[in-house]
Amino acid sequence: MTRDSEDPNADVQYHLGIDSADVADTVLLPGNPERLETIIDFWDDHELRARHREYRTATGSYEGTPISVTSTGIGSPSAAIAVEELARVGVDTFIRVGSCGAIQPEMDIGDLVITTGAVRQEGTSDEYVREDYPATADHEVVSALIAAAERLGYDYHTGVTMSADSFYAGQGRPGVDGFEAAGADDLVDELKAANVKNIEMEASAILTLANLYGLRAGAVCTVYANRETGTFRTDGESRAAETATLATHLLAKMDAVKREAGVDRWHAGLSLE
Template sequence: MTSDLLPISRIPRTGLPEHAVVVGAPERAADTAELLDGCVRVAQHREYLTFTGTWKDVPVVVASHGVGAPGAILLFQELADAGVSTILRLGTAGAMRAGIQDGSLVIAEAAIRDDGVTQQLMPPEYPAFAAPEAVLALQQAAKEAGAQHHRGVVWTRAAFQPGWLELPGAYARTGVTAIEMELSALLVLASARGLVAGGALVVDGANADELVDIEATGGYDPHRKVVADGVARGVRVALDALCLLAKEDGK
């Protein structure tokens, strides 16, 4: 007999809203869910914590996917299996271009596939691109919120170890904006499954070693007020962008 719950995240196979915001940390998912009306926790298993509720009368899912693309893509897959058609990732990232301030948003147009998992699923030539409507919705929501933001290509990288990162010259010359760990997996899965997907990333430091003196700055520290304030803004931007996308869908 088939279970009514999907095996990895333990979310229901049916009945979820079609629009979702995904975040890395379970506690961030819980904090985001507290903003929703009629919030209900629908699943909790491993790093996957999932809620439903409404934001400005739009039914939404909020779920955590943990750290790293191999685990995150399991949630993305199960959300798609459960009928979710639009997924926006709200995460944190290290700036890779001078002048991008901590706490600001980077809206991803595409991602470099160095994620450690999609290379095993799709040919390396297959692109990781955000849905244009997702990029525009995130940009509009950021403007309406007065949130400082940038658009560009991000680098999704499996390895995370400040002090060990070497910035490829081509990435520096072409203005790659930020580095994070999960978005390209979402974008590849979404395009392969016919979903709408995008991502907005809150800058929590300069993670390209050429841009920061690790010893002088005391090292990578994402637990600062400027970052927390940026995440709080970013969550609302992502939820507002979902509403804009839902209106386009006629929901």
């Protein structure tokens, strides 16, 4: 029996410090709290609603569509806490907005990667469900992100992401004094051969939890590094933020079209205009 003082279902969520009045139905999830400033610059208005630890939450609107953002910090454990507590106050759609390392040679710095599914090489989602359960992105969110990237004219790639628990050893990078984890030499080559597009640290947990709870989720990341070519630059951070913001507006339009058509899911036969 959970004691009241430990109840995670209180109206104001323990880690995020928010309740149902603080957030919109769709929440963007950057890792870096400082990325909030990049995201809300694209909105028509905003208000900071909460700040606690790595979690910062703001809510506003874009083209008449309510929208929120909550930073999650680095890694799947803190991202899962954010999804849990946001879901508890009624959020039904999540879009991870981040940066990543690309592992296919044709991917350039500044390109976008729109995740369709993820390799669960993080331990958080294993705490929820068997390891062979797929981490898949919602097709409406993927469609909205693609449509947004197309409208904005940004170069993008779609495909499978790998989510790791470690920035160094877990992604095949050397540790202190050249330490290498078992299998590190082959990791990137194996992922590349499997047509995995990129590596980051949160998407698979976010997608897994959203699927378990019957919610929508997706991810869009800007390429900062290409592990195949050895290049690294922090260019194009705002592209993922702008794409996710526009995608939120398009999702709202999708939902309106669904209501008018009397269907549960948006599909390619329905217009967004």
